[in-house]
Amino acid sequence: MPSKLLDALLLAMPLSLTLESWRQHLKTQLPYPVQGANTLFIGEPTLAIVDFQHNRAEVLLPAIEWRHHDIQTAKPQRQGVVEERNGTLEQLMALVDETIAFRLKSFRECASCGTRFPPEMLGSLGGEPICRDCIKGRRVLF
Ligand SMILES: [Zn+2]
Incomplete structure (x- = not known):
């Protein structure tokens, strides 16, 4: 069988009981809103992404790349993979926690309103980080 067809078939298969239980745990046990189905987006703004595939869960760090001053592209960076056959839910949760902590460290305080935002x-x-809402409010000053 061509491998592309095999990949497509595997992707269409429901998750195994183990992976489904990991997915449910992530959806219900984290102190953040979680959206998505086989790919979970944890937090608002997104703090970590967990992509469930047929035999493994991949944890990604959300990262945005600026292509022009007004166009951004999502470029998630892979933090690690937990395989179903030799991995555990504890490993997956630890990886998710690490990714969330790393992401939160990249947040900066808006110099105007003091709220923390992702970069x-x-x-x-004027060299200070400032959020979009505050920039909008100050447009008249430019
Ligand atoms: Zn602000």
Whole structure:
């Protein structure tokens, strides 16, 4: 069988009981909103992404790349993979926790309103990080 067809068939298969139980645990046990189905987006803004495939769960760090001053592309970075056959839910949770902690460290405080934002939601005003809402409010000053 061509491997592309095999991949497609495997992707269409429901998750195994183990992976489904890991997925449910992530959906219900984290102190953050979780969206998505086989790919879970944890937190708002997204703090970590967990992509469930037929025999493994991949944990990704959300990262945004600026292509132009006003166009951003999502470029999630792989943090690690937990295989169903030799991995555990504890390993997956540890990886998710690490990824969330790493992501939160990249947040910066808006110099105007003091709220913490991920880097992709902050602009710069006079060398200080500033959030979009505050930039909007100050547009008249430019
Ligand atoms: Zn602000």
